[in-house]
Amino acid sequence: MTTSTKTEDLFTYLDETAQFLEENGSVTxxxxxxxxxxxxxxxxLCQTLLPDQAQILKEKLDLIRKEEFxxxxxxxxxxxxxxxxxxxAIQPHHSMTPDAVCLFISYLVNKVYGKQKEQLALLDLAAGSGNLVSALLNQATFPLQACGFEVDETLLKLAYVSANLQKHELQLFHQDSVEPIALLEVDLVVTDLPIGYYPKDGTAKTYELQATEGHSFIHHLMIEQAIKKTKAGGFLFFVVPNFLxxxxxxxxxxxxxxxxxNILGLLQLPKSMFKSQQAGKSIFMLQKKGEGTILPKQALLAELPSFTKKEALADMxxxxxxxxENELHIL
Structure with a gap:
C-alpha cells in the first residue's frame, strides 16, 4: 500500500471540498x-451551509488541519x-506558469541577486493565482518582499489564500496594472505576460508603446509599465511569446x-511544453540602465532542452x- 505525500493530501482536501461546494453551493x-x-x-468553515453539508466539510477539514505543510x-x-x-474554465486568461518555468526563473533571479543581504522589492504585474510569485518567494536566497496585480477577482482570491497558507507577506492589488499604479519603484519585476490587445485606448495613449492605429498590445504596454516601475539597475524577467x-x-x-x-538574454522554452509552435514562449531578461550596469558584449540566446532531460539541462x-560570469561578472 502506497502512502500519499503531503502535497497529495492537500490536493485531495482542496479538490474534494471545491467539488462539494460547486455541487452544493453557487460557486465555481x-x-x-x-x-x-x-x-x-x-x-x-466560512460558508453558511445546511447542518448535514457542514458536517461533511468539517470532517474533511478535521482530517487535514492538524497536518504541517x-x-x-x-x-x-x-x-x-x-x-x-x-x-x-472557458476564460482564455485563466492559465498558469508551469512549475518548471517558475523554478527556472527562480534560479535566474537567484543568480543575479543571490548574495544580496538587504530586502528587495519584487513586482508581478499579472499575478494570476500566484504560482510564479510564490515560487520566487519560496526559492529566493535573499530577503524578498513582493506585490502583485491581478484583474481577475477569482485568481486574485486564489493567490491571496495560497499566500496566507504559505505565510507569505504578499501585497495583492485587484487592479488592471496597465492603468496608473501608485507604487514605489521596485528592484525586480517578474511577470508571465498576458498576450493580446489592450481594449482601453485612452489609457494606452499615455504610453510610448501605444499603437499608431487600432488597439495596442497589452504585452508591450506591460513591458513599458514594468521598466517605468523598476529602479535603475534593477532586473526584469518576462515570459513572452516567441513572436514578440x-x-x-x-x-x-x-x-x-x-x-x-540592456537586453541580457532570450531563453526559448522547450518546444515540448507547448501544443503548437505558435504557442511557444521564451524567458526575456533585461536590466534597466543605470550607474554601473554592464551591457553584455553577447546577449544570452539559447533554446532550453526539455526540463525532463537532466543531463542536457545541467549542461545548459x-x-x-x-x-x-564572463558577461556580467556574476559568479
Missing part, C-alpha cells in the same frame, strides 16, 4: 478552491488543483527597450553560469 470549482483554502487557514508543498498542491480547475519581435509594432518595442534597458545551466 475555482472559487471553491479559494473557499477550501480559507477554511483551512482559519481552521473553521511546507510552503512548497502548499504551492504545488494549489498549482495542481488550480490547473484542474482551469481545464474546465515579429509583429508590425516590433521595431517600436525594440527601440524603446534599447533606450531604457553550466553554460548559463559561465555567461553570467
Amino acid at each position: 470549482y475555482l472559487e471553491g478552491i479559494a473557499e477550501a483554502g480559507e477554511n483551512l487557514f482559519r481552521e473553521e 511546507k510552503a512548497e508543498e502548499i504551492r504545488k498542491a494549489f498549482q495542481l488543483v488550480v490547473l484542474k480547475g482551469m481545464k474546465g 519581435f515579429e509583429s508590425g509594432q516590433a521595431k517600436q518595442l525594440h527601440d524603446f527597450i534599447k533606450k531604457e534597458a 545551466m553550466k553554460q548559463i553560469n559561465k555567461w553570467f
Whole structure:
C-alpha cells in the first residue's frame, strides 16, 4: 500500500471540498478552491451551509488541519488543483506558469541577486493565482518582499489564500496594472505576460508603446509599465511569446527597450511544453540602465532542452553560469 505525500493530501482536501461546494453551493470549482483554502487557514468553515453539508466539510477539514505543510508543498498542491480547475474554465486568461518555468526563473533571479543581504522589492504585474510569485518567494536566497496585480477577482482570491497558507507577506492589488499604479519603484519585476490587445485606448495613449492605429498590445504596454516601475539597475524577467519581435509594432518595442534597458538574454522554452509552435514562449531578461550596469558584449540566446532531460539541462545551466560570469561578472 502506497502512502500519499503531503502535497497529495492537500490536493485531495482542496479538490474534494471545491467539488462539494460547486455541487452544493453557487460557486465555481475555482472559487471553491479559494473557499477550501480559507477554511483551512482559519481552521473553521466560512460558508453558511445546511447542518448535514457542514458536517461533511468539517470532517474533511478535521482530517487535514492538524497536518504541517511546507510552503512548497502548499504551492504545488494549489498549482495542481488550480490547473484542474482551469481545464474546465472557458476564460482564455485563466492559465498558469508551469512549475518548471517558475523554478527556472527562480534560479535566474537567484543568480543575479543571490548574495544580496538587504530586502528587495519584487513586482508581478499579472499575478494570476500566484504560482510564479510564490515560487520566487519560496526559492529566493535573499530577503524578498513582493506585490502583485491581478484583474481577475477569482485568481486574485486564489493567490491571496495560497499566500496566507504559505505565510507569505504578499501585497495583492485587484487592479488592471496597465492603468496608473501608485507604487514605489521596485528592484525586480517578474511577470508571465498576458498576450493580446489592450481594449482601453485612452489609457494606452499615455504610453510610448501605444499603437499608431487600432488597439495596442497589452504585452508591450506591460513591458513599458514594468521598466517605468523598476529602479535603475534593477532586473526584469518576462515570459513572452516567441513572436514578440515579429509583429508590425516590433521595431517600436525594440527601440524603446534599447533606450531604457540592456537586453541580457532570450531563453526559448522547450518546444515540448507547448501544443503548437505558435504557442511557444521564451524567458526575456533585461536590466534597466543605470550607474554601473554592464551591457553584455553577447546577449544570452539559447533554446532550453526539455526540463525532463537532466543531463542536457545541467549542461545548459553550466553554460548559463559561465555567461553570467564572463558577461556580467556574476559568479
